[in-house]
Amino acid sequence: MSLPELKYYSLTKAAKFLKCETDDILYYASVGLLDVGVRLDFSEFIKKTKWLSQQQL
Numbered sequence: 001m002s003l004p005e006l007k008y009y010s011l012t013k014a015a016k017f018l019k020c021e022t023d024d025i026l027y028y029a030s031v032g033l034l035d036v037g038v039r040l041d042f043s044e045f046i047k048k049t050k051w052l053s054q055q056q057l
């Protein structure tokens with residue numbers, strides 16, 4: 001059974017898939033030839049910020 005195509009790749013997996021180096025991907029993104037998205041998880045930051053703001057009350 002084959003898996004469905006991924007919706008996004010890590011930088012390392014994208015380089016393997018494209019048969020290039022991660023630096024190549026970053027270069028093409030920097031000159032506008034490739035779009036690169038970044039996923040950030042702020043959940044821990046938000047939890048800590050809420051805890052800190054409650055401590056200041």
